[in-house]
Every structure is written in structure tokens, then in C-alpha cells.
Amino acid sequence: MINTNFDKGIVVIGAGNVATHLSMALNSNKFNITCVYSRTEDAAKLLADKVDANHTNKLEEIPTNAGLYIISVKDEVKAEIVSKLEIDKGIVVHTAGSVGLDIFEDSFSKYGVFYPLQTFTKQRAIDFSVIPICVEASSLEVENKLLQLARCLSKSVHKVSSEERKILHLSAVFACNFANHMYSLATNILEGSNFSFDMLKPLIEETAKKAIDCDPIHAQTGPAVRNDQNVIKKHLDLLKDNNEYDKIYRFVSESIYNLKKKKSNNG
């Protein structure tokens, strides 16, 4: 047993992408998950079986004496769970980027946030040891326990306030969801052509690598940053029957050029 802080076991509430990956990382680091709850029994069982835990789809069957409760459910059901969950003395945390610590203050005495900054998909294996984990807690005692737990899972552990976490989450939406959507739009543009998304894979890989190695602002290439109106006009002509793509093309191109001008003016 690596960690004795939570020797009364850990309860995982939720069986989605984050709950699944976090549970598996805990399990492979020898933490004892005693119970997985999900409103959908099949989902609860699927995850529970992976981490050798019991499962339930009834809130009242969740053990009350666990050391840690990890709530990893959609925001709209979080409030209901917080109001109905009955526990003895354990710590309660949530894993969300944009939900404050204060959601727990009227319901529990020891609580915190345990936010892994990553995009999770159940079916994909992931290296948890490089994922930044953002920790916030109701007291120094709880903070220390959560930091210790986080450091068992990852080399990148950070104390992050609710306000800071919101900013991080917002920037992650741009870097992950919005970047990924640009891949999706690129895929759709190729629909009906002789080419598949495969053609773009070396480009996507290099774009990400370059941003990581240099920095994305410095790494920018293409017609918008060169303000190459000749190419931009040709592209807008190709998009003239698609208002949504046209708008995104214009706004993002303008934004690329604005950022370049701003950075040039600043030195």
C-alpha cells in the first residue's frame, strides 16, 4: 500500500471519462476503491469491474465511512448529489474545471477539488504521470492529503484557486476542444474530395509538436499571419456557400493577424 491516507477506501461517484481514467490511475497506484456509483448501473459495473470495486446506482447504498469521495459527474447533476450524499468524516472532492470549491461549503466539513487538466476518452490509454493535477482544499490538512494523493499519480501537481482554475479551464477549451474542432472542420472540408483525413495527419502532428517546442504565436504560418489577401480571397470563395465556415474563417484569420500586429507593436 503506497498511501495510507485513504485506508478506509475511496468512493468514485460517476463513471464517465474522467471518473474512469482517474479510477484506473488510482487503482494502478494501489489505492483501494471500494465503490463506484453511477445513475446507470451498467456504467457503474463496467468501471467497478476494472478497479475491483463494488458498484451501485443508488445514492443511499454508497458507503458512509470512506476516506475520500470523488464526484466526477456532469455539472447539472452535481448539485443533487451534493445535497443527497450522506457521509461520516471523509473528504469530498470534485474534478471539474469550472466549478468552485464553494459548492461543498454548506454540505461537508472536509472538501476540495482534484482537477486533472486533460482530455479523457474512456477507450484510450493515457499516461497519467504527466497530467497536471490542480488541487484546492477547505483546509491545510485536507490540502496536504490531496497533494500527497496527487503526487502519487502525477509529477505535475499544482495548488490552484477556484478563480485560477476557471481561467485554466477556459484556456484548455481553446487549446483542446477548439483546436480539435478545427481538425473536424478540416475533415469536413475534405468530404467529397478524393482525400481523407489521413493526408492531414503529419501536418496536425507537426503543428502540435512545433507549438510545444517553440511557442504557438511564434510558430504560426499560413496566409492569415502573412496577410496574404490573395490566398484568403480564394479560400473565402471556396466557402461562399457555407456561412458557418465562412464566418469562422474570417474571424479566426482576422484574429491571427491582429495577434501578430499586437505582438509586433510590443517589440
Added chain:
Amino acid sequence: MINTNFDKGIVVIGAGNVATHLSMALNSNKFNITCVYSRTEDAAKLLADKVDANHTNKLEEIPTNAGLYIISVKDEVKAEIVSKLEIDKGIVVHTAGSVGLDIFEDSFSKYGVFYPLQTFTKQRAIDFSVIPICVEASSLEVENKLLQLARCLSKSVHKVSSEERKILHLSAVFACNFANHMYSLATNILEGSNFSFDMLKPLIEETAKKAIDCDPIHAQTGPAVRNDQNVIKKHLDLLKDNNEYDKIYRFVSESIYNLKKKKSNNG
């Protein structure tokens, strides 16, 4: 000497990102680059020295008897070069995504396009062997010579018409420049916080890997695809003083959700 097609040598016109990487790939595959031209003498010399070639900044000093002329300059100077370049019998190609083959038809008898689908930055080493090279030519004879050349440099060689190439280039702008801009905006959002772009690196890497392994539409996560208005409102509140970011956030989020609905309706 791997290739005897161009035993009279290759002239590279331009010394920017594409010209540099393509020249270096040719040089390391034992092609003989005889001359590098750039309007900026220093840039011409810098690249020429890398590939053991002569250099010039005068169009009239370009050798007329080379086997291949690769024009890799900004679109706005391409027309001038095409009108002034004097050659005997060599093949002339350009390397641009959005410029037609027809730019050459009034000036040369043998011509083509040699478009590597990648984002190039001079200072970064790159594996040319995985880069899709798109070839188009004025005749079957020229096409065969260009395909043979391309296959010496890359395992991914494609015959692509001017119309198809425009579509590919447009989709590459989304997948590369626009995705990269989302990283840039994410970086800017973090400015003034305690966190640097480093926090986002594992996320950016995984987002790209996931899109490559699965497909980006299937891989999407985050508030927009879940239509999580609660989180979206919090994010828009953080962006309320920045009209540009607010607009991009709204449009891209709407577009993510629209795409999801469209794909669900299609089964």
C-alpha cells in the same frame, strides 16, 4: 547519384521556409542544387551554403540550362518571376497550395506543381519522408519525372489537380493555422495568471494524438459538445471584456454543437 532526371541540376527560387526544407531534403537525397535565388542576398547565401550551391539575388544570373526550377516564393512575387525567368528546356514548378498550374501556361513548355502538405519553419528539423507531396504536371512525361523525384523524398506521393489542391490547402489552413491559433489564444488567456503555456502541453499533445488515432469528430470533449450551458456561461462571463475572444468562443462552440447534431441526425 540516386536520380539522373535532373542531372543538369536544380535551381531553387526562394529561400523561405518551404524552399529551405525542400532544398535540404533534395540535398540529403543527393540531388544537385546548382543555384539558390532570393531577392535578399543574405537569405540566398544562407540556404545556398547549406546545400552546397551557388547563390544570386539577380534573376538574370540564374543558370538557363538547369533541369528543374523550383519556384517557392510569396504569391505576389510569383507572377513577376514567371514573367522574367528565362530558361532553355528545364521543368518549372511551384510549391504553393492555392496557385493553379495555369500560372505557367503562357511562359513555359514543361511545368508542374510540387506541393508538400506541411507547416515549415526554417529552424526546425523535419522528417520529409512522411510529408504528403502533391504533384501536378503539364504532360505525362513531366508528371512521371516529378513523381519519381517526389518518391525519392517521401513515401506519401499523390497526383492532385489544381482544384483538389485548393481544397486540401483550405483544409490544411483549418487543421494547422487555425488549430495553432487556438493554442495562441489559450496562451494569451493564461497571460497574467500564475500559469504558463507549459500547463497545456500534455493536453495539446493528447488532443492531436487522439484526433490522429480516432478521428477528431468522434474525439471531441468539453462543454460545447455536451451543450453544457452552465459552463459556457461562466466562460463567456470571463471573456465579456474581450469582444474578439467572445465572438470566437461563441461561434466555435455553436459550430461544435451543430456538427454534433448533424452527425447524430445522420446516424
